Amino acid sequence: MNPLPARTRLSTETRQAEIVDAVLDLSDTVGPGAITTVDIARNLGLTQGAVFKHFPTKDAIWLAVMGWVESHLLSALDAVATAAPTPLEGLQAVFMKHARFVAKHPGVPRLIFNELQKPKDTPVKRRARSMQESYRKLLMRLLAEAEKRGEVAAGLDREGAATLFIGALQGLMFQAMLASSTAKLEAEAKRVFSLYLNALREPS
Amino acid sequence: MNPLPARTRLSTETRQAEIVDAVLDLSDTVGPGAITTVDIARNLGLTQGAVFKHFPTKDAIWLAVMGWVESHLLSALDAVATAAPTPLEGLQAVFMKHARFVAKHPGVPRLIFNELQKPKDTPVKRRARSMQESYRKLLMRLLAEAEKRGEVAAGLDREGAATLFIGALQGLMFQAMLASSTAKLEAEAKRVFSLYLNALREPS
DNA sequence: CCAGTTAGTAAGTGTTCAATTACTTACCAG
DNA sequence: CTGGTAAGTAATTGAACACTTACTAACTGG
Numbered sequence: 442m443n444p445l446p447a448r449t450r451l452s453t454e455t456r457q458a459e460i461v462d463a464v465l466d467l468s469d470t471v472g473p474g475a476i477t478t479v480d481i482a483r484n485l486g487l488t489q490g491a492v493f494k495h496f497p498t499k500d501a502i503w504l505a506v507m508g509w510v511e512s513h514l515l516s517a518l519d520a521v522a523t524a525a526p527t528p529l530e531g532l533q534a535v536f537m538k539h540a541r542f543v544a545k546h547p548g549v550p551r552l553i554f555n556e557l558q559k560p561k562d563t564p565v566k567r568r569a570r571s572m573q574e575s576y577r578k579l580l581m582r583l584l585a586e587a588e589k590r591g592e593v594a595a596g597l598d599r600e601g602a603a604t605l606f607i608g609a610l611q612g613l614m615f616q617a618m619l620a621s622s623t624a625k626l627e628a629e630a631k632r633v634f635s636l637y638l639n640a641l642r643e644p645s
Numbered sequence: 646m647n648p649l650p651a652r653t654r655l656s657t658e659t660r661q662a663e664i665v666d667a668v669l670d671l672s673d674t675v676g677p678g679a680i681t682t683v684d685i686a687r688n689l690g691l692t693q694g695a696v697f698k699h700f701p702t703k704d705a706i707w708l709a710v711m712g713w714v715e716s717h718l719l720s721a722l723d724a725v726a727t728a729a730p731t732p733l734e735g736l737q738a739v740f741m742k743h744a745r746f747v748a749k750h751p752g753v754p755r756l757i758f759n760e761l762q763k764p765k766d767t768p769v770k771r772r773a774r775s776m777q778e779s780y781r782k783l784l785m786r787l788l789a790e791a792e793k794r795g796e797v798a799a800g801l802d803r804e805g806a807a808t809l810f811i812g813a814l815q816g817l818m819f820q821a822m823l824a825s826s827t828a829k830l831e832a833e834a835k836r837v838f839s840l841y842l843n844a845l846r847e848p849s
Numbered sequence: 850c851c852a853g854t855t856a857g858t859a860a861g862t863g864t865t866c867a868a869t870t871a872c873t874t875a876c877c878a879g
Numbered sequence: 880c881t882g883g884t885a886a887g888t889a890a891t892t893g894a895a896c897a898c899t900t901a902c903t904a905a906c907t908g909g
Contacts, residue, residue, distance in 0.1 A: 452856090472765070473762055474763065487856095490859080490860090493898065498898080499897065554758040555762040558759040560675070566823065604836065607816060608813050608817055609812050611815060611819040621770065632802055633808055639845075640843045653886095653887090654874085691886095694889075698886055703867065
């Protein structure tokens with residue numbers, strides 16, 4: 442009748458990271474909409490109640506996961522963008538890095554799709570939107586620099602070009618989720634980016 | 646204690662159509678993941694149990710809704726494609742029709758996002774995939790014809806171009822759902838399509 | 850070393866939901 | 880007009896789930 446001794450005892454900080462990690466995994470295997478706190482607990486070897494020692498609500502977990510995505514994805518994209526010798530190569534590096542990130546973490550697009558399916562403007566959605574805004578800024582910087590250097594058409598619709606850039610990647614995610622596989626994502630991304638580059642050239 | 650007389654008594658065929666309609670509405674207002682059979686019944690002025698006189702399971706309802714989308718969207722796109730005087734104008738008409746369809750039925754992308762969030766290859770997903778395959782065929786036809794007429798680059802990567810075409814639209818949906826509004830969808834679609842057209846031209 | 854804090858367990862609680870059941874009544878073919 | 884079918888109601892069932900509570904035990908600073 443007495444509770445068994447706690448298996449392991451870790452700091453909230455560590456457990457939170459473990460929980461985020463578990464959710465990322467489960468997002469791919471179970472699907473975000475079907476993840477329960479029992480699933481998460483079992484994944485960590487804990488009881489269900491223990492999860493609530495580290496997050497007040499389930500929603501708080503989703504928000505933390507979104508935070509993980511924001512920091513990891515954006516910093517990776519920033520890194521490859523600034524490492525590239527030219528703006529156009531920067532765009533390509535960002536495009537491919539993003540594609541590879543999604544292929545490596547298929548739980549992430551699933552997670553976001555699950556959020557977008559809700560009509561309300563949830564905190565998680567707001568966070569995703571702010572992430573996309575930072576992303577746009579990065580793209581606009583690269584596009585402006587490319588235009589200055591004459592690598593793309595003068596007078597290019599840069600806002601539209603940024604929308605198409607992100608949109609093309611989101612479309613590739615969509616198609617990967619539809620195929621229930623990210624196997625072909627990277628190859629498709631390569632072809633699509635070639636076409637994208639063509640769209641930035643001087644109109645004839 | 647005795648049941649009230651049934652308010653109205655309609656054929657299963659009619660009720661199924663009503664249910665599909667209600668789900669499309671609720672998909673936008675409540676969100677597909679949160680729709681319950683109680684919601685659906687209330688929307689029709691029926692009791693919850695009545696819903697199961699017309700569909701064996703809730704999943705069967707989703708499948709029927711997906712069927713509605715497939716037939717309505719594809720036939721509309723086919724129509725504008727064949728009505729267009731040139732293949733390129735056909736592409737434009739399809740692009741804009743698709744954007745307008747989504748803006749008019751915001752429940753549809755939400756519905757699909759909800760499905761894509763699941764890792765399993767559900768019947769609904771399979772149906773969506775077959776729809777996308779028909780869509781691709783339509784695009785490939787237009788692109789091949791455009792190439793024959795010299796309206797696009799000879800040797801264009803048509804498969805990639807089809808992927809980018811659909812992907813750009815899916816990206817626009819994504820961004821509309823992220824904004825929780827389809828208000829700007831059509832305007833964005835216009836800008837994005839201009840750039841898309843540029844991508845099809847002869848590389849310099 | 851020991852008192853306070855915190856991470857854990859075990860066992861609820863209240864609710865929500867899809868599907869079922871038993872019964873009723875409208876409609877329609879013969 | 881009548882008997883069979885099918886669309887409806889009302890009530891129930893059983894499972895799942897987020898979150899809570901009461902208690903236990905491990906770690907940590909003074």
